[in-house]
Amino acid sequence: MTDAQTQTALNALRIDRSAAPLKRRRRLRWLIPAALLFAVLVLLGVSVARRALTVRVAEVREPLPGEQQTELSASGYVDSRRRSVIAPMIAGQLVEVAVEEGEPVEQGQVIARLDDRDARVVLDRVEAEVRAAEARLAASRAQGFNAERTTERTRTLARQGAVSRAQLLDVETAGRAALEALNLARAQLVVARRVLEGARLQLSHTVVRAPFDGTVARKLADEGAVLAPAALSGTNLGGIVELVDLTALEVEAEVSEEQLSRIHADQPALIFLDAFPKRAFAGRAALEALNLARAQLVVARRVLEGARLQLSHTVVRAPFDGT
Missing domain, CATH: 2.40.50.100 (RNA polymerase II/Efflux pump adaptor protein, barrel-sandwich hybrid domain)
Known part of the structure; x- marks a missing residue:
């Protein structure tokens, strides 16, 4: 192998250092968004973990008697047939x-x-007037008895000629006046006694x-x-007070006119009170006159059988049976 070939082979095995920075920059370009995304996910997870979980609770119960076959359900109030403001x-x-x-x-x-002080003063005065009237009556009776005896004696003397006719007339006139005075005393005593009854009645009215x-x-x-x-x-x-009779309770429920045909008099109804949600009271419907001001009818005024409540105006539901 020549030197030129050897040098070429060595150059092929040499590592190119100029490409390394470019690869690093590409790697950092993807790493930074991934880190940011991870941080956002962590923050979302922490915020969700801190939130309170919302749990929906549903009440499951058996239907109350009469709810399976309900013709109509109406809301109203408990009231009493006997209610009075005592004054x-x-x-x-x-x-x-x-x-x-x-x-x-x-x-x-x-x-x-x-406060009965004034009434007692009036009563004491009237009682005194009654006593005075009784005394006047007693005096009038004595005067009348005396006038009657004087008249009889004068008549006897007149028949004997001992007294004149004019004297007899004067005595008889005085006798009649004494009789009228006796009648007046009797009437005054009757009036005084009636006034006494009124005074006693006024005194009794101070006690309610x-x-x-x-x-x-x-x-x-x-x-x-x-x-x-x-x-x-x-x-x-x-x-002073408002008095109600809780032994004569009834329900006053309002039903629209279009639903009125579904209810008839004496129709059975079950009454459920908010104060006693687990109890059902028996009742019967009683239709009443149309209230033109509200275009509704008042229904179900009836005594609650067996119901003795301690409060009035209790909200109720009154389902009417279809029978």
Whole structure:
């Protein structure tokens, strides 16, 4: 082998150092975006890991009785057929309220008392007037008895000629006047006794009693309030408490007119109360008159059988059976 061939072979085996920087630059060009992408993925993974997981919980229960065959479902409120704002029959200042909200009361139980000082003064004066009328009546009776005896004696003397006719007439006139005075005293005593009854009645009105068995739903006034004689419609003027009868509960549900044909009177209904979600109360529908202001009908006013609640205006659902 000649020297020229040997040199050519050696040059072929020599490493070209000029191509190395170009390969490095190509390698770095792909490595930097890959590193950035990896960093972004790591940040996303950390942020997802820190977030709270959202879990949806669904309640699974068996259908309540009557829900399988429901003709119509309506919402409404529980109310009482007997509801009254208790107010005094006379004006006065409230000095005592003997009940609290939610407290059951019996018929005739004292609910409140008004200041009775003026009523007692009037009663004492009228009692004195009655005693005076009784005394006047007693005096008139004595005068009448005396006038009657004088008239009989004068008539006897007149028949004997002992007294003149004019004297007899004067005595008889005095007798008739005594009789009229006796009648007047009797009438005055009757009037005085009637006034006494009125004074006693006014005194009794200072004590406010429950007109029926029920529960105090609202307390409308406290001690010191000056009350009007009676409650006005739509206001609490003069009212002390609101009393409801929780043994006569009913449901008032609203049903649109297009659904009304699906309900008839005495149709069975199940009533579910928000306060007692696991209990079903039996009831029956009772249709009422059309309310033109809202173009809806009020349905299902009926006593809840076996339901004794402690609150009124409870939200209810009332499914109506298809039977």
